[in-house]
Amino acid sequence: MKTEQEVTPLQSGSNEVSSLLSTEAVEKIKAKETAQIAVREERRQKKSAAEKLADVLRREELRELGKQRSHEETKEFNRLEARRRRAGKSPKDNALADVLNAQEFWNANRLLLPKKKSDEYLAQQERVFDILFWMSDGWREPQAPDFVSLGEGIADLENFVSEHGVISDDPSSYKHHTLQDFVPSWGVWAERDIESDPIWGYVEPFYKDAERFKALCCESPATEIYARYGIRTALPAFHLRKFLSRIEAHKNGVHRSESNEKCWLCQFERQNRSL
Numbered sequence: 001m002k003t004e005q006e007v008t009p010l011q012s013g014s015n016e017v018s019s020l021l022s023t024e025a026v027e028k029i030k031a032k033e034t035a036q037i038a039v040r041e042e043r044r045q046k047k048s049a050a051e052k053l054a055d056v057l058r059r060e061e062l063r064e065l066g067k068q069r070s071h072e073e074t075k076e077f078n079r080l081e082a083r084r085r086r087a088g089k090s091p092k093d094n095a096l097a098d099v100l101n102a103q104e105f106w107n108a109n110r111l112l113l114p115k116k117k118s119d120e121y122l123a124q125q126e127r128v129f130d131i132l133f134w135m136s137d138g139w140r141e142p143q144a145p146d147f148v149s150l151g152e153g154i155a156d157l158e159n160f161v162s163e164h165g166v167i168s169d170d171p172s173s174y175k176h177h178t179l180q181d182f183v184p185s186w187g188v189w190a191e192r193d194i195e196s197d198p199i200w201g202y203v204e205p206f207y208k209d210a211e212r213f214k215a216l217c218c219e220s221p222a223t224e225i226y227a228r229y230g231i232r233t234a235l236p237a238f239h240l241r242k243f244l245s246r247i248e249a250h251k252n253g254v255h256r257s258e259s260n261e262k263c264w265l266c267q268f269e270r271q272n273r274s275l
């Protein structure tokens with residue numbers, strides 16, 4: 001572990017350099033150092049909060065396993081339980097009550113994910129981002145050597161979906177009744193507490209609602225990965241349906257004006273007219 005002194009040598013040595021620098025410059029350097037220390041401290045605190053939360057999530061996961069725990073898992077569980085008792089917490093305390101948003105929850109869960117898995121998921125997420133980019137911007141450069149036509153792009157996309165499924169986020173196609181019945185339907189994936197919606201009042205974020213969280217994990221493997229770790233290993237269902245229905249509407253000549261704006265083909269045709 002480096003001490004703050006070692007990583008910011010200028011702070012201890014600033015007396016020696018001050019004769020070469022104006023007072024103003026020295027003040028600036030000092031202010032910058034102070035800000036850097038604050039940023040580092042904040043990062044350290046965030047990391048330790050994520051580590052603590054990861055311990056709690058792991059502990060509760062092991063608790064649920066009950067008698068199915070292996071010898072190693074029992075040792076791990078006992079260690080985490082001892083830590084809980086030392087902190088004076090009851091097993092019924094809701095560890096997630098103070099988690100501000102899904103990102104904090106994901107950061108903690110990612111600490112529990114083996115590096116190999118996480119690399120695999122992140123690499124697949126790059127593919128997802130490529131496809132999403134093609135869906136929104138792929139029409140832009142028909143002259144480019146790597147241009148992917150609508151036909152090729154859709155074939156690509158359909159292959160990807162048949163291999164990896166989708167992330168369930170489309171209110172019209174949830175499989176689990178808990179998600180079908182959840183109101184407001186736009187709030188299924190709420191990423192933080194929504195305190196005072198004009199119609200619904202309080203909407204609980206998905207990671208605090210155990211029943212909804214479990215239901216999301218049942219939808220598909222990619223949905224579970226996204227719910228647990230915030231990594232997209234498949235395309236989001238809602239976005240996909242919107243994209244394909246705009247293409248369909250375009251071919252049938254039944255666009256509404258607001259869907260023209262985002263239609264791949266409309267934009268492609270406009271672009272080619274102006275070339």
Ligand SMILES: [Zn+2]
Nearest residue numbers: 250263265266
């Ligand atoms: Zn169109």
